[in-house]
């Protein structure tokens with residue numbers, strides 16, 4: 235069984251909107267609905283676990299899920315109070331124990347393609363851990379806390395991490411449980427698996443697989459979708 239854990243339990247502070255950014259519309263449809271549809275179209279995905287703040291369950295059912303006709307069973311799980319990591323762990327614990335692979339994805343990355351999700355899941359089936367990303371395409375600078383450049387980082391083999399990040403289910407459960415026990419807070423799930431000494435493979439997710447974080451990203455998202463519709 236392959237489960238997709240779509241995390242949408244955040245507060246969207248950097249977006250600064252009156253509603254949580256995952257519910258904001260891009261060309262008339264909620265960002266989160268667009269993301270869910272991609273995973274629903276992915277033949278490898280058997281079940282979707284959608285992680286949202288528990289207070290949002292009714293809103294999510296009404297505004298996001300009701301207009302969708304999904305072929306994939308979907309369950310809700312409660313979002314983390316503070317950390318994305320907590321939301322992911324809640325989503326993982328809601329997965330069927332028979333889950334073989336868990337693909338963890340940001341609910342605010344609606345432009346991932348079903349094809350890229352499939353490649354990521356197949357990578358995890360082959361290697362135990364696989365994620366999407368894009369090779370660094372600008373020069374990278376390491377600075378001190380005052381913004382003074384310490385050095386230019388060789389960008390060969392440097393990637394910008396994206397999602398989904400897909401893992402053997404027992405492996406990602408072990409990684410989250412160890413991180414919780416150690417008090418380790420990672421900004422993505424692969425970092426929790428890396429600290430177990432496990433190799434994680436990263437493959438091309440495409441530059442359009444953006445995380446909608448700030449108002450600028452919302453404008454970019456509308457332009458990307460319009461360009462796609464006009465193509």
Ligand SMILES: Nc1ccn([C@@H]2O[C@H](COP(=O)(O)OP(=O)(O)OP(=O)(O)O)[C@@H](O)[C@H]2O)c(=O)n1
Pocket residue numbers: 241242243244245246247248249256285313314315316317318319321322340341342343445446447
């Ligand atoms: N406690 C949290 C924090 C984040 N997320 C989810 O993780 C994804 C990536 O997080 P981010 O873009 O940082 O979203 P927010 O935390 O909502 O944004 P901000 O940091 O600006 O508040 C988003 O789909 C977000 O909803 C989550 O499920 N639970």
Ligand SMILES: C[C@](O)(CO)[C@H](O)COP(=O)(O)O
Pocket residue numbers: 318340394395396397421422423445447
């Ligand atoms: C998981 C992630 O999207 C990979 O780039 C990123 O780390 C999420 O960071 P955020 O600060 O929670 O948006």
